[in-house]
Amino acid sequence: MDEDTRYETVRSRDARFDGEFFFAVRTTGIYCRPSCPAMTPKRHNVRFFATAAAAQGSGFRACRRCRPDAVPGSADWNVRADVVGRAMRLIGDGVVDREGVAGLAARLGYSARQVQRQLTAELGAGPVALARAQRAHTARVLLQTTDLAVTGIAFASGFASVRQFNDTVRAVYAATPSELRATAPRGGRTSRRAVTPAAGIPLRLAHRGQYQAGAVFDLLAHEAVPGVEEVSGPPGRRTYRRTMRLPHGTGIVAVDERPGAPRAVPGAAHPGGWLDARLQLTDPRDLTTAVGRLRRLFDLDADPYAVDERLGADTRLAPLVAARPGLRSPGAADPEELAVRALAGPAEAERLVRRYGKVLDAPSGSLTHVFPEPAVLAEAEPDGPPGALTGALADGVVRLDPGADRDDAEHALLALPGMDARTAAAVRTRALGDPDVAPPGVDVPDSWRPWRSYAVQHLRAAGELEW
Structure with missing residues (x-):
C-alpha cells in the first residue's frame, strides 16, 4: 500500500488493517490504529509507520481511545x-x-x-x-x-x-x-480483577475479523493428551486448559470459546473480537512468552480477510469459505512437544507423559503433568523413531523455535529415521506456523498460495480430509 491508499484506509476506519500499519498525527503527537474512531486528521499532518515501536521511537504516544498497541500482530x-x-x-x-x-x-x-x-x-x-x-x-x-x-x-x-x-x-x-x-x-x-494464584492473570487475546472458535476447539479436544490438556464445557462455551513449559518455570493456561458472532470494534467498519484467557505462572516473567505461544496456538494474528478473499475465489473452496469465514490454522503452544506427539501418536504421547512428564506441584483438575522435555525422552528411550527425534531436538540438529528456518527444519526432520513426509508437513504447519503447506497426497493447487494450510483446514472441516 502506498501512503495515499493508507490514508483512504484511515478515512474509512477500516479495521482489516489494524496492526498492519499505524498512523500518527503531527499536531497532536499521538499515533493510532487505522480504525480509530476519532476525527480523521488532515492528510498533511499524518505520518505512517510499519510498527508501533517505530511510532514510539519518533516521539508519538499511543492513543487512549483506540489503544493501537492492543491490535493483533501483523500477519x-x-x-x-x-x-x-x-x-x-x-x-x-x-x-x-x-x-x-x-x-x-x-x-x-x-x-x-x-x-x-x-x-x-x-x-x-x-x-x-x-x-x-x-x-x-x-x-x-x-x-x-488487574490489581x-x-x-x-x-x-x-x-x-x-x-x-x-x-x-x-x-x-x-x-x-x-x-x-x-x-x-x-x-x-x-469496573472489571479489574484480583489476581490470585488460583484464578490466574485474566487477559483478552484480540483477533481481527471473524473467528471460527468452534473448529479450533474441536481440533484441540480431538488431540488433547490426558494429564497435559483438557477441554470442558458444552459446545459453544468450552474451556481449553493445558500446562506449559516456559523459560523461567511452568504455567497453566485456560482459554474460553466465545459463542456467537464476533463483536464489532467501536467505530470500525469490520468486526473483530477476542478470546478470554487466564494464566497461572510460577514465574511472572514468563507472561509475554506464554501469551505469544497462545496467540500462535489459536492463530490469532492471522489475516482472515486476505485468506478468505484468495480461497473464496476458487470454485471448489468458495462454498466452504462462505460456510466458515475466518477459519484458522491452529499452531502449537510448544513446537517440540507437538513434533513428538505427531510422530508418536496419541496413545504413545499419553504414555510418555505418565512415565516421564514433570509432575505439577499441585494438580489442577485433570491437569497433572507438563509434557517431558526432549532431552529427558532422548536419554530415557533413545531407540526407535521418537528417540531419534527427541535426540535431534535436544542436540539442536532440529530447530523448531519461532525463528527457525522452515525449509531447514523440514529437511532435518525428513533425515530422521521413522519420519515420513506427511508427519513432517504436519510439524511444519503446526509447530512452525507455516500458512502455506501442502500435505503429500492432497490435491492442493498453487492458486491457493500463500494460504494452502488454511485451504487444508477448510477441506478437513468439511469432512473431505481426515484430521
Whole structure:
C-alpha cells in the first residue's frame, strides 16, 4: 500500500488493517490504529509507520481511545520466512528480553549489527525498540485490567528494573503507571480483577475479523493428551486448559470459546473480537512468552480477510469459505512437544507423559503433568523413531523455535529415521506456523498460495480430509 491508499484506509476506519500499519498525527503527537474512531486528521499532518515501536521511537504516544498497541500482530510475520519475519516471531516469544540482541542474532545466524540494520530499514525500529513496545503493551494491559502491584507488573512485563518500567510507560503513554491505571477505559476499571494464584492473570487475546472458535476447539479436544490438556464445557462455551513449559518455570493456561458472532470494534467498519484467557505462572516473567505461544496456538494474528478473499475465489473452496469465514490454522503452544506427539501418536504421547512428564506441584483438575522435555525422552528411550527425534531436538540438529528456518527444519526432520513426509508437513504447519503447506497426497493447487494450510483446514472441516 502506498501512503495515499493508507490514508483512504484511515478515512474509512477500516479495521482489516489494524496492526498492519499505524498512523500518527503531527499536531497532536499521538499515533493510532487505522480504525480509530476519532476525527480523521488532515492528510498533511499524518505520518505512517510499519510498527508501533517505530511510532514510539519518533516521539508519538499511543492513543487512549483506540489503544493501537492492543491490535493483533501483523500477519506478515507468520507468512514471511526471511530474517525480518523470523526475528519478529522470536521477539514476540520474548527472546530479546531473555537473551538480548546478541541472543536474537545468534538464533538467526546473523551479526547483531546486521539484524539491527535490517529491522530498522524495513520496520523503522530495531530489536530493542520492538521488544520495548511489546513490554509497554503488556504493562498497560496488566495495569488496567488487574490489581497486581506496580512492582510485580514491571517484572511480569519483562522490564529489568522498576525505573526502566516507569520511564518507558511515561514515554509511551505520557503518564505514570498509577495515572495510566486510573485512566483505564470504563470496562477496564469496573472489571479489574484480583489476581490470585488460583484464578490466574485474566487477559483478552484480540483477533481481527471473524473467528471460527468452534473448529479450533474441536481440533484441540480431538488431540488433547490426558494429564497435559483438557477441554470442558458444552459446545459453544468450552474451556481449553493445558500446562506449559516456559523459560523461567511452568504455567497453566485456560482459554474460553466465545459463542456467537464476533463483536464489532467501536467505530470500525469490520468486526473483530477476542478470546478470554487466564494464566497461572510460577514465574511472572514468563507472561509475554506464554501469551505469544497462545496467540500462535489459536492463530490469532492471522489475516482472515486476505485468506478468505484468495480461497473464496476458487470454485471448489468458495462454498466452504462462505460456510466458515475466518477459519484458522491452529499452531502449537510448544513446537517440540507437538513434533513428538505427531510422530508418536496419541496413545504413545499419553504414555510418555505418565512415565516421564514433570509432575505439577499441585494438580489442577485433570491437569497433572507438563509434557517431558526432549532431552529427558532422548536419554530415557533413545531407540526407535521418537528417540531419534527427541535426540535431534535436544542436540539442536532440529530447530523448531519461532525463528527457525522452515525449509531447514523440514529437511532435518525428513533425515530422521521413522519420519515420513506427511508427519513432517504436519510439524511444519503446526509447530512452525507455516500458512502455506501442502500435505503429500492432497490435491492442493498453487492458486491457493500463500494460504494452502488454511485451504487444508477448510477441506478437513468439511469432512473431505481426515484430521
